[in-house]
Amino acid sequence: MADATPQVLSLDQKRAAYAWVCVNVARHELRNDERDKDYDKFVSLVKSAPALIMNNGLMQFLAFCRSKLDDKKPEKERGYRLLLLAVLAWLFDEEKAKAIIQGFQSLDTDKQRHLYRHIMNSLSESRSQDYRLQTMEALELTKWLKQQADALKSFAGVKE
Numbered sequence: 001m002a003d004a005t006p007q008v009l010s011l012d013q014k015r016a017a018y019a020w021v022c023v024n025v026a027r028h029e030l031r032n033d034e035r036d037k038d039y040d041k042f043v044s045l046v047k048s049a050p051a052l053i054m055n056n057g058l059m060q061f062l063a064f065c066r067s068k069l070d071d072k073k074p075e076k077e078r079g080y081r082l083l084l085l086a087v088l089a090w091l092f093d094e095e096k097a098k099a100i101i102q103g104f105q106s107l108d109t110d111k112q113r114h115l116y117r118h119i120m121n122s123l124s125e126s127r128s129q130d131y132r133l134q135t136m137e138a139l140e141l142t143k144w145l146k147q148q149a150d151a152l153k154s155f156a157g158v159k160e
Contacts, residue, residue: 012140014094019144021098022086023152029078029104039153042079046149049083049142058135059123062087066116071109081112083145088115090141091134 009017023046030038053061065084068077082104089100092115100107100115123131 012144015090015141015144016148018090018094018097018101019086019141019148020152022082022101022145023149025101025104026079026082026149027152029082038079042082043149043153045079045083046142046145049087050139050146053135053139053142058131058138059120061138062116062120062123071113074109084116085112086145087138087141088112088119091119091138 026042027039030042049061052064056064062084065080065087068080069084070076074081082101085104085107086097086101089097092100123134126134
């Protein structure tokens with residue numbers, strides 16, 4: 001008999017589940033005929049994300065990812081776009097983050113730019129302790145993204 005008690009997930013479990021969704025979206029979006037070379041680049045980028053945040057700061061990390069994008073050619077540097085959107089969506093609203101990242105294809109560049117500006121304005125106007133909390137949250141999320149991306153990469157060659 002199943003337990004009727006609603007399941008309560010810890011914040012870390014929510015991060016892990018969200019990271020798994022993000023890397024699966026990335027894997028789907030970056031799949032190509034060159035043996036997933038684009039996904040491999042994404043994995044490398046995600047692996048460097050925690051260090052970039054720790055060494056440079058959250059806003060610098062977000063600005064770096066955003067600087068790699070060309071909204072006139074949104075298909076370019078999609079790995080950066082996916083990583084940036086994954087972090088922005090989580091910081092914006094962790095409850096809506098899965099829906100945002102799963103709707104990646106339908107989220108046009110204007111909406112992505114608006115979300116970026118919203119988060120950057122919020123961070124630049126926040127108190128130092130709030131900025132630190134957001135930085136720590138992004139750091140914890142990117143650690144999960146790193147682990148989940150690497151785990152999914154290990155499935156390469158395994159039929160789904």
